[in-house]
Each structure stands twice: as C-alpha cells, then as structure tokens.
Amino acid sequence: MNILLELKHVYYRFAKRGEWLFKDINLCVAPGTRTAILGTSGAGTTALFELVIGLRKASQGEVKRHGKIGLVTQNFSWYQDLTVAENIEFCRVINDGNPRQVEQLLSLTTLKNWENTRAQQLPAGFRRMLQVVCALVREPDLLVLDDPTAGLDQVLQKKLNILLEQVNAAGTAILIFTSDQRMIADCQQVFYLNQQCLLNDTKAEESEDKKEAWL
Structure with a gap:
C-alpha cells in the first residue's frame, strides 16, 4: 500500500453557489509518515479534517482513503x-x-x-x-487528529508527543490538524492553511510575509 490518503484538486463550499472554503487542495499521506496541517483559529482546519474523514463531501475533486483510519475529534465521541x-x-x-x-x-x-x-x-x-x-x-494504518493538544496541560502534551513518536516509529502514519506550532517539529510534511489553499512548508520559505500571516 503506497498511499493511505490522497486529495486531488479538491474544492469545497458550504452552499451550492456560495464562496469557496477550499480551492485546489492537494495532499498525499504515505505509510509511516507524519504530516501536519497548521492553521490559525478560523482558518478552516476542522472543516478540512471533516472533509478528509468523510463527514463532508468535496464539491469538486477526489478524496481517496486506504487502510484502517483512527480518528481523534475535538468533541468526545x-x-x-x-x-x-x-x-x-x-x-x-x-x-x-x-x-x-x-x-x-x-x-x-x-x-x-x-x-x-x-x-x-x-x-x-x-x-x-x-x-x-x-x-x-x-x-490503524493512519491516525488523524483534530487539534489534539486542546485541553492538555504541559505534562499531558509531552506524553501525547511521546506516544505519537512511538506510534509513528512503529509504522502508523499520522496526520495532525492543529494551530499549535509545537506539533509540527517531527513532521516530514507541513502544510499551512490560509486563504482557501494549502501551502507546503518548502514553498512557505520563499515568502516570509505569507508565512507570518499563517503563523
């Protein structure tokens, strides 16, 4: 299994003729990798999380999922x-x-x-x-977490990071949606969500002004 999650040219809006919430989102998560999607409050990270796990349907484009997925939502489920x-x-x-x-x-x-x-x-x-x-x-083959550090004190945050490191080292891919920059330290892929689009961290380095806006 080469790919666990793939988003190809995904667009999404709440209403049929409303404004786009996401435009041309592309994302690929491979086995054993750790990926973060970083966005400030109100940027739409939870909506994108819900689209990724199937609670929302893309208006355009493809969302493909493979293997078993474990979910950690913001609300206790x-x-x-x-x-x-x-x-x-x-x-x-x-x-x-x-x-x-x-x-x-x-x-x-x-x-x-x-x-x-x-x-x-x-x-x-x-x-x-x-x-x-x-x-x-x-x-799971892929663990997807929405804002996992919310409500955690420093001790629990440290324990969560250690746990995720061990799980990832054992082969489980991890995808984190977060506004907490500390969660991106050990990620192979980091994307910044802003103005309806995802920007890869390698591109973000080319534009410090844009990067500061996302952070």
Whole structure:
C-alpha cells in the first residue's frame, strides 16, 4: 500500500453557489509518515479534517482513503457513562485489538490511574487522551487528529508527543490538524492553511510575509 490518503484538486463550499472554503487542495499521506496541517483559529482546519474523514463531501475533486483510519475529534465521541476501561475494551473488542497493546497505551497516557472512572467524570485532558487510546486500539494504518493538544496541560502534551513518536516509529502514519506550532517539529510534511489553499512548508520559505500571516 503506497498511499493511505490522497486529495486531488479538491474544492469545497458550504452552499451550492456560495464562496469557496477550499480551492485546489492537494495532499498525499504515505505509510509511516507524519504530516501536519497548521492553521490559525478560523482558518478552516476542522472543516478540512471533516472533509478528509468523510463527514463532508468535496464539491469538486477526489478524496481517496486506504487502510484502517483512527480518528481523534475535538468533541468526545465515546460513551460518557462507561468507565475508561469499559470504553477501551469496547473499542478493542469491536476492532479485534491486542490486549497487550491496551496495557501499554494506558501506561503511556497515565490513564491507568483512571481505569474505573466514568468518562464523563474525567478532566478534559484525560478525555482527550482516552480518545487517542480508543483510536489506537484498532491498530490503524493512519491516525488523524483534530487539534489534539486542546485541553492538555504541559505534562499531558509531552506524553501525547511521546506516544505519537512511538506510534509513528512503529509504522502508523499520522496526520495532525492543529494551530499549535509545537506539533509540527517531527513532521516530514507541513502544510499551512490560509486563504482557501494549502501551502507546503518548502514553498512557505520563499515568502516570509505569507508565512507570518499563517503563523
């Protein structure tokens, strides 16, 4: 499998005759790579995330997905009344995940201390970490995250970065939509979202004025 995600000349607008939100978006994510799409608040990163995962349909162009995809959204998407352990076990069973991996993920995210806590009682940062674990127990080929550091303190941010590094080193491709510049440090590909388009970091270096506008 050479490509996990491909966007080819994608255009998108909310209304049939409305203004374009995205124009001529091109993106390619290969196995084992780490890619970031960086945009300031209001730039449309969440809308592009939703288009990538299929919650929105492109007005023009192609979006192709291959392999298993794990998702981490901004809103908690699992069962509030279940405990941490129950949520993870549910995700593991329906995806035929490895029980050993669950223990490793719990330790890496410090959720081990919250196993018997209901999801609705977790602090916001730990709910986000629970989403990451639930996405990873299905052993995805590609992990896609929308603003993953939102609600995380510095300790959890560091643990998340370590976890993503290990997951990526083990072969899982990672695609991050973020406004946090710290998340782009270890990425092979970085794109800046602004004025309806994606600009690759190599092109951004040619125009410091434009780059400053995105950052």
